[in-house]
Amino acid sequence: MLKDLTPQPADKIMALMALYKADPREDKVDLGVGVYKDPTGATPVMRAVKAAEMRLVETQATKSYQGLLGDLGFVDAMRALVLGDAVPAERTVGAQCPGGTGAIRQLLELVRMARPGARVWYSEPTWPNHPAMVKHLGMNAATYRYFDDATGGVDFDGMMEDLKGIGPDDVVIVHGCCHNPTGANLDAAQWQALTDLFVASGAVPFIDFAYQGFGDGLDADAAGVRGLAARVPQMLMAASCSKNFGLYRDRVGLALVLAEDAATAELTKGAISKLNRVNFSFPPDHGAKVVEIILNDPDLRADWQAELEEMRLRMLDLRKSLAEALRKATNADTFDFVAEHRGMFSRLGLPPEQVRKLREETGIYLVGDSRFNVAGLPADRLDELAAAIAKG
Secondary structure, three states, rough: HHHHOOOOHHHHHHHHHHHHHHOOOOEEEHHHHHHOOOOOOOOOOHHHHHHHHHHHHHHHHHOOOOOOEOHHHHHHHHHHHHHHOOOOOHHEEEEEEEHHHHHHHHHHHHHHHHHHEEEEEEEEOOOOHHHHHHHOOEEEEEEEEEEEEEOEEOOOHHHHHHHHOOOOOOOOOOOOOOOOOOOOOOOOHHHHHHHHHHHOOOOOOEEEEOOOOOHHHHHHHHHHHHHOOOOOEEEEEEEEEEEEEEEEEOOEEEEEEEOOOOHHHHHHHHHHHHHHHHOOOOOOOOOHHHHHHHHHHHHHHHHHHHHHHHHHHHHHHHHHHHHHHHHHHOOOOOOHHHHHHHOHHHEEEOOHHHHHHHHHHHEEEEOOOEEEEEHHHHHHHHHHHHHHHOOO
């Protein structure tokens, strides 16, 4: 049987990681892998996470199963973090999932269960797992324009033009903030126009919310999403704690559904419970409990927010410094958009051949579409990196 399997293409990020690891050059620079790095190049465990883990180890009395929806204390705390008081709690259903990826997968399965012929839209470009999962599940797919390569900003006119015909059978994946891979975000007016479109069309918004707190701050990053939730009858959201809590390997995610009414929310709860049961039964508890402890303890929460803000401001400073270095190296404003983008990533708009040359000739590792991890930038080598990029 297994001999009938066909070879699968290597994951591009994983392949890039392998190339970087095998590269013997001491001055190589990893700008590909999507994890936060501090000035030393390490991905640290956050202070509040360490403290919450110590408390958990000291006080946890059992490792017995949680319910199928996971730790409901975590679900309640995360719902408040992402939605605030935008919608009544009785209209929401939350389920803990193995990471943001697991949450997206469960919500796509929920869509397929509720409306087998639904069409799922995602931005062009987007995080590669969006199209991969939609394709794997055999769902109908469509793309909408998002990034303007000429300006380095959002092609909002193109986006709205592509989405103008959506209706109740359409589900539209939208990045809540810090768009991956481009870093270009919708502004307040654009969120308002997009919300108007969802209300008028009856299409279902599906928010991928992986980077709250990495852009303009916890509440600012959620403003567009909360405004949307307050007006639409139904919405799907996948939230991740990998980036803003640094819990990458603990796989902590939330699948959140906004239903039209309490009765529909209860129906949805049963459906998600069923999906969790057949996919993984019970989600992993450790990281979710850590998040719950932090969000419900005023001192730990304050320390977590302070460290998250340090991370956010550091990335903003790196953005501005790289943009200045590129302006100096190119004697042009071509890359000024880097300073305007938000989050962990931006895309430089370099052709694949130049990305390859940067890797082979200078040891600078970017993803093939020229996406780079802002947090991976070495602050003391920005002029050197800018010169290599400008060389072409």
